[in-house]
Amino acid sequence: MSKSKSAPAASRLPAGNGQASPGGDLQTIGGYLINRLWDYGVRDVFGIPGDFVLNFYGMLEESPLRVIGATREDCAGYAADAYARVHGLGACCVTYCVGGLSTCNSIAGAFAEKSPVVVISGAPGIAERRNDPLLHHKVRDFNTQLQVFEKITIAAASLDDPLTAFREIDRCLEAAVRYKRPVYLELPRDRVRSRALYPHWPASIELQSDAESLQASVSEAIEKINSAKQPVLIAGVEIHRFGLQKDVLKLAEGLNIPISATLLGKSVIAESHPLYLGVYEGAMGRESVRQYVETSDCVILLGAFMTDINLGIFTAHLDPSKCIYATSEQLRVGHHYFRDVLLKDFVTGLHGDKLSARPAVELPVREQRFGEPQPDDSPVTIASLYQHIESILSDKMVVIADVGDSLFAASDLTIRKQTEFISPAYYTSMGFAIPAAVGVQTADSELRPLVLVGDGAFQMTCLELSTAVRHGYNPIVVVLNNKGYTTERFLQEGPFNDILNWNYHRLPDLLGKGWGFEVKSVGELKQAMQAALAHRDSFSILNVHLTSTDVSPALRRLAERMSKTL
């Protein structure tokens, strides 16, 4: 289904000058939007057509952007989110209300986890709206969907007026990239080809740090680090979103400071790096990491959000006076807050010769995480499953973990390269992983997703593997089949945690393609995984039977902690 398209020529031209481009006529609202998306690096748009957006779909089809049809709009949202995490910016395009409102949850997740997704929604034409008729798909009034998205995006606009539409496109796309949050653009169907009223040049305002604030904050931070005995770095998800991985690594290597990551930021730093400590998540994480971090006299948190799950449901003990805390939204050195300092400027500001290099440090030995390999005839357990997964991970794989023990157990996997671990580890919306795999392979067809997903989450969005089939993608899907919502069983048991036990490995029969395996023993696991790795023509799915009480130590600790706050 995919097609090869060539780049638009001269896309950075002002609108309104009458010049056409392969991305559509820059003088039109639709054409300008397509060209600006291209300028920002978007190459693929996820979505489902519908009559109020068909005009724009026609224009997309003629453009160099590739349209990836999803089975459901929420899946298009998840795919665009994952695409953004790999590629920098994502986009989905849907129809009015029945389409747009179906993406609310995935877009809210992108907002919460700072993933920049552009939501483009069709809408009834402005001319049709006269006398406020009851057009299909309308909810309360014609602004309902826009109002909803104003709550869950960082910027939202209706492109109903050619006088303002071009500037609104600039404003919203810039906000997406600047704040790493989703934005919403609503395009009435009779405005797709509306022409600019005057020549429009793309606006671009560079944010700058306040020089004195920057200077003061960096100085204080350097002083704090230099006088510390056991400094430690914690890298968070924003290091990835703002492309600062190399800067952080340079800092760690130059100073010989060990580096940890949050769960949401897992794999921001390659986990095979000699200075890598492991994921820090309070009492939920590995004890050696917790101890090293919490006994540090200078914890440098970069781009890390202090969410409940990152903090191990608030079991983390970090003394603010010993912390340097920098994100795109806040900067604090000890108890001093600084304003108007960009994260990038702060991180690069720490480079240079003012920081003293340190002698090599001895990192704590990593605990045995998944136990010893088990004999082939023993039943698969969470431990033996993850032990095997750890052994087959390669540089060309990306681990995508859905919510539940698929995520918590995965926190102990060693990810070889940067940003090859993707998970909704803060918003924790079940059903993220399968459509995310589609988004990841759309962004980089060389990356092979290894999807770890519980049966409950799998039931929500597994059919998006249909899109994987259409495009020849080949994710390996491991279903942790423990017959219900296991994480919740630890909080409150009840029949509402039961779900139907499907023959997950039979999904290929329904879709007409793919490789299915039923796995009960360690031997079957090895065989199935070997076959899945070998079959590169389509997706593979492993239905891994687990008992409903077999959970990772991380989940056990988390559940115990959460049940106390219920």
Added chain:
Amino acid sequence: MSKSKSAPAASRLPAGNGQASPGGDLQTIGGYLINRLWDYGVRDVFGIPGDFVLNFYGMLEESPLRVIGATREDCAGYAADAYARVHGLGACCVTYCVGGLSTCNSIAGAFAEKSPVVVISGAPGIAERRNDPLLHHKVRDFNTQLQVFEKITIAAASLDDPLTAFREIDRCLEAAVRYKRPVYLELPRDRVRSRALYPHWPASIELQSDAESLQASVSEAIEKINSAKQPVLIAGVEIHRFGLQKDVLKLAEGLNIPISATLLGKSVIAESHPLYLGVYEGAMGRESVRQYVETSDCVILLGAFMTDINLGIFTAHLDPSKCIYATSEQLRVGHHYFRDVLLKDFVTGLHGDKLSARPAVELPVREQRFGEPQPDDSPVTIASLYQHIESILSDKMVVIADVGDSLFAASDLTIRKQTEFISPAYYTSMGFAIPAAVGVQTADSELRPLVLVGDGAFQMTCLELSTAVRHGYNPIVVVLNNKGYTTERFLQEGPFNDILNWNYHRLPDLLGKGWGFEVKSVGELKQAMQAALAHRDSFSILNVHLTSTDVSPALRRLAERMSKTL
């Protein structure tokens, strides 16, 4: 999975008097909510648990309300909507944001089509919110979800304060029943068992018509009807929602006035009734109905909304001066508007001896709709499919049509009993039908759903048949497999209208239960349908192959009309 539960005793007691009831302690916010739902007739609640709502799920489990677990929250919303259409009021219960925001589209649809659904969402405890921590599932701030639902419900409240929570429950539930629209109740998890601060009695304010307005409007209407030569009734969906079917029928029968229905109101009046004309939908509908209605000198529209689809994309020609138009929101006789008149009072006001009975009228002969039966070896077409469906419909079946030609072709089916045709005929959200079948059979296990669904819509929500399996429901699902979004092909053709061709009949292999049939010829259709009717233990699914250009006359007319407004 279902269980038999007994009714709560003395549920209509004031809260705060210390008296417990089987529905939970009436003094607590959660217990009061459960009891009030019971009072309003709710017996089943659809949903998926999550940690912020687990407390309340525990309370539901102890109550007489039955919890029906769905595979996805949006499906729970659709099921609750369909349940409300059959049962009067529906409810779904979900967790914070990842659950609630997933129901936005189905709840917006219930709003648009006037289906009263109570959305109950868990939320972080008030105590946990101190210092605005980054709790998982949070989007922008703790009020984001409430603000979103304020846009798509008729009433919304956070039950965070025991001083106001009991009154808020009363207000919202009453609004749902009065306006036939969804409402939203957000229950922070540490408020589930919060106790009333003072004794609370359920409030109930009866709306009343303004007596003089009522009198004047009824008089004018009677005069208009009496002086008309060819009056005709058009019954809309509100006749069902407000339970006025018998009143409208009495009117038609007493006066010998033929009666039509809108598409959204189809089957409000049993379509086998001798006075029934057919569905009126402008040029989209049957010509004889259009002609009879549009040449009428007095069109009495009762509970009918003038949506674009009801009006055949505005091809209807109704002269306002010849219309009596009454809904719960508006009353107009000719060009005179009246206010403060309840729909029920107006309809029953027309009864009595002031209206003159008329001689028996001769109704136009119904055109042959689906053609002659075809030989067994001929390929199935839309016409032969619907011809066969028409022949097997019985009184104990309910037809549920999804969006697309499944709906348009179905408009010509003869539905035997009242409200046995269910479809999102105004909001037209694809994917409604399968979860709706679950809602219908939960409301009335004796009703057997016949689900007509296109392949595109089927791909969106077909897995909700898992819930049908869990509860032993036995819908018959007919997949109109025309390999894509056929309705859209008529508006704008493009590769974005293609979807993957699944082996739809293999779904039972995945779910572990159900009967699947692949249908290509008329003979196979007859055999498969006979088998499906005989298999009462589980769902059946017919994968009916159609060509992508074979559409009903209704869709052809609609698509022609819509392509002009693009």
